Amino acid sequence: xxxxxxxxxxxxxxxxxxxxxxxxxxxxxxxxxxxxxxxxxxxxxxxxxxxxxxxxxxxxxxxxxxxxxxxxxxxxxxxxxxxxxxxxxxxxxxxxxxxxxxxxxxxxxxxxxxxxxxxxxxxxxxxxxxxxxxxxxxxxxxxxxxxxxxxxxxxxxxxxxxxxxxxxxxxxxxxxxxxxxxxxxxxxxxxxxxxxxxxxxxxxxxxxxxxxxxxxxxxxxxxxxxxxxxxxxxxxxxxxxxxxxxxxxxxxxxxxxxxxxxxxxxxxxxxxxxxxxxxxxxxxxxxxxxxxxxxxxxxxxxxxxx
Amino acid sequence: xxxxxxxxxxxxxxxxxxxxxxxxxxxxxxxxxxxxxxxxxxxxxxxxxxxxxxxxxxxxxxxxxxxxxxxxxxxxxxxxxxxxxxxxxxxxxxxxxxxxxxxxxxxxxxxxxxxxxxxxxxxxxxxxxxxxxxxxxxxxxxxxxxxxxxxxxxxxxxxxxxxxxxxxxxxxxxxxxxxxxxxxxxxxxxxxxxxxxxxxxxxxxxxxxxxxxxxxxxxxxxxxxxxxxxxxxxxxxxxxxxxxxxxxxxxxxxxxxxxxxxxxxxxxxxxxxxxxxxxxxxxxxxxxxxxxxxxxxxxxxxxxxx
Numbered sequence: 001x002x003x004x005x006x007x008x009x010x011x012x013x014x015x016x017x018x019x020x021x022x023x024x025x026x027x028x029x030x031x032x033x034x035x036x037x038x039x040x041x042x043x044x045x046x047x048x049x050x051x052x053x054x055x056x057x058x059x060x061x062x063x064x065x066x067x068x069x070x071x072x073x074x075x076x077x078x079x080x081x082x083x084x085x086x087x088x089x090x091x092x093x094x095x096x097x098x099x100x101x102x103x104x105x106x107x108x109x110x111x112x113x114x115x116x117x118x119x120x121x122x123x124x125x126x127x128x129x130x131x132x133x134x135x136x137x138x139x140x141x142x143x144x145x146x147x148x149x150x151x152x153x154x155x156x157x158x159x160x161x162x163x164x165x166x167x168x169x170x171x172x173x174x175x176x177x178x179x180x181x182x183x184x185x186x187x188x189x190x191x192x193x194x195x196x197x198x199x200x201x202x203x204x205x206x207x208x209x210x211x212x213x214x215x216x217x218x219x220x221x222x223x224x225x226x227x228x229x230x231x232x233x234x235x236x237x238x239x240x241x242x243x244x245x246x247x248x249x250x251x252x253x254x255x256x257x258x259x260x261x262x263x264x265x266x267x268x269x270x271x272x273x274x275x276x277x278x279x280x281x282x283x284x285x286x287x288x289x290x291x292x293x294x295x296x297x298x299x300x301x302x303x304x305x306x
Numbered sequence: 307x308x309x310x311x312x313x314x315x316x317x318x319x320x321x322x323x324x325x326x327x328x329x330x331x332x333x334x335x336x337x338x339x340x341x342x343x344x345x346x347x348x349x350x351x352x353x354x355x356x357x358x359x360x361x362x363x364x365x366x367x368x369x370x371x372x373x374x375x376x377x378x379x380x381x382x383x384x385x386x387x388x389x390x391x392x393x394x395x396x397x398x399x400x401x402x403x404x405x406x407x408x409x410x411x412x413x414x415x416x417x418x419x420x421x422x423x424x425x426x427x428x429x430x431x432x433x434x435x436x437x438x439x440x441x442x443x444x445x446x447x448x449x450x451x452x453x454x455x456x457x458x459x460x461x462x463x464x465x466x467x468x469x470x471x472x473x474x475x476x477x478x479x480x481x482x483x484x485x486x487x488x489x490x491x492x493x494x495x496x497x498x499x500x501x502x503x504x505x506x507x508x509x510x511x512x513x514x515x516x517x518x519x520x521x522x523x524x525x526x527x528x529x530x531x532x533x534x535x536x537x538x539x540x541x542x543x544x545x546x547x548x549x550x551x552x553x554x555x556x557x558x559x560x561x562x563x564x565x566x567x568x569x570x571x572x573x574x575x576x577x578x579x580x581x582x583x584x585x586x587x588x589x590x591x592x593x594x595x596x597x598x599x600x601x602x603x604x605x606x607x608x609x610x611x612x
Contacts (some may be wrong), residue, residue, distance in 0.1 A: 023329035024337060026316065026403070026425055031330060033468035034340040066476065086400065097332070107432045109485075109499075111476055119332055126413045129543065145458065150472045152454045161467045162339035164458045170417055173580065179415075185455065206419075 010088035010121035011079045011116070012066055016086060029114060030099030034161050037061035040253050042125065042254075043084055043092040047294035049253075051077070054235050058096055063159045066111070067098045069118035076118060084287075085299040090211070091125040093254055128194045128255040133178050137261025137273045140248065141177035142239065143168030147190040147211040152230035155191070155215050166194035179250075181242070184211045189237040192250065195258070200247035200276050205232035217251040220293075224283055230276065247274030257281040308523060315392035316427035317385045322392060324429055335420060336405025340467050343367035346559050349390055349398040350430065353600035357383070357558075358567075364402055367463045372417070373404045375424035389428035391605040397431040399560055434500045434561040439484050443567025443579045446498070446554065447483035448545065449474030453496040453517040461497070462520050473500040483568075485556075487548070490517045495543040498556065501564070506553035506582050509574050511538035521559040526599075530589055536582065553580030555587070563587040
């Protein structure tokens with residue numbers, strides 16, 4: 001592997017480049033209008049997890065926003081494999097991005113006139129919640145900023161419009177918490193910056209039916225619950241239910257199942273991850289090791305012992 | 307002036323570069339979280355229009371989002387002058403952008419850990435609504451997508467989160483209209499992609515009090531109305547009032563006062579700009595020629611006759 005790619009590998013404007021060279025024009029509408037969709041898949045032990053599911057969701061997002069880069073979905077898949085292989089990463093955070101781009105003729109203000117383009121990159125794995133915080137359980141702040149309504153911006157189309165989530169995150173940090181969850185204007189729980197939320201109450205697992213991404217890790221958790229005989233559902237989650245939960249955990253591609261030990265001023269259990277959350281986390285990673293939903297990265301040279 | 311700067315001049319990462327070289331890393335949070343504020347000022351006949359007002363609004367936006375690049379506001383102002391002078395543009399669209407940037411230590415997910423940075427650029431003038439459309443009056447579509455509520459994303463902090471506006475714009479184009487205006491979920495008129503909206507009814511001028519940027523051109527229009535003795539106010543504007551208006555016009559830095567001749571299926575007046583809108587447009591530009599709110603661009607070499 002080239003030294004240049006050691007910090008990550010990217011694909012931009014039809015070329016593979018070291019990550020440090022991956023950039024975007026400052027007047028790309030993906031930036032100046034946040035007119036862009038994306039997805040993130042992880043690689044663990046040399047294999048993608050649920051790659052077809054991520055590609056399917058990404059295709060749907062591109063269709064919904066009418067962003068159609070020249071690469072086919074099969075070509076995009078090849079590019080993701082190639083980015084990981086170039087970077088030589090057995091554990092990786094892999095992003096796929098489709099941007100509106102810029103108008104073919106300067107001066108147009110019409111989305112349909114733009115040259116859509118595809119960006120991909122593979123970086124060393126980064127957890128949304130650091131591992132030491134995961135071990136003690138995350139401290140979750142219930143933000144005062146309401147989540148943007150689904151009717152204004154569809155949360156199932158994965159997007160970079162994080163202002164409401166960032167406002168919540170800053171509130172959480174101001175108050176000494178690790179991260180935040182947002183409620184909608186009617187007081188129902190939605191999601192946090194980069195993760196879905198689950199509550200456990202009287203042995204039942206619930207995750208919000210609104211204001212949220214249809215997370216692939218969320219889907220994995222629901223599958224694991226079915227397998228383990230734990231009742232689970234996608235349902236309305238009023239804020240009071242979150243505040244009164246027996247356990248809470250978060251789910252994301254960049255972290256898996258992440259237990260929470262505090263919600264606002266409330267300390268749950270023994271200020272440690274609850275038993276059901278801990279079990280789901282353990283099984284989630286154990287099944288990765290067994291090759292669950294795995295797609296081995298092509299042409300990835302196994303690393304020497306390190 | 308260097309040939310390289312003929313297409314525009316930019317300032318990124320502390321250096322002046324030809325616009326074609328102005329770029330942003332693909333994992334800058336200004337892109338991946340739309341964690342960025344901006345402002346746009348225009349230059350006409352070698353002078354900025356209301357530059358102090360734009361700088362003041364930009365400073366407020368940076369403060370609200372806690373984005374603080376190393377440059378002082380006075381240094382930013384110098385940089386804007388220098389960009390226009392390098393590009394040699396007597397008429398220019400000038401952008402100032404402050405981005406969250408990236409975490410100083412890879413892996414952090416905390417906004418406070420990021421290296422904020424300033425981007426500026428001067429480009430040849432582009433109208434939001436093409437001049438021929440301005441002459442016949444724009445055809446305005448009332449979008450079905452509701453504007454993101456002020457409580458979720460503050461519209462007075464100028465931002466790139468345009469998904470709701472872009473959805474409205476695509477609807478407008480699908481229906482053969484030039485551009486769109488959005489209402490909030492309660493049915494009050496807000497703004498469109500890049501402009502404020504004004505309605506004229508029974509000789510009175512009204513512009514929405516919610517869901518909107520506090521536009522500098524909007525302020526100019528209100529000042530002109532006061533000067534001309536036309537009653538004008540910032541007030542709630544129900545959708546029905548827009549649909550039943552005598553005249554409608556749009557206001558933006560990148561276009562000034564832009565009359566509308568059709569709102570949805572309704573053709574106003576003679577399918578041409580209304581008299582009050584046309585007068586405000588004329589006075590707006592006439593006062594530019596007189597040096598109203600003008601700040602001459604320093605070190606701009608007057609162009610030869612062309």
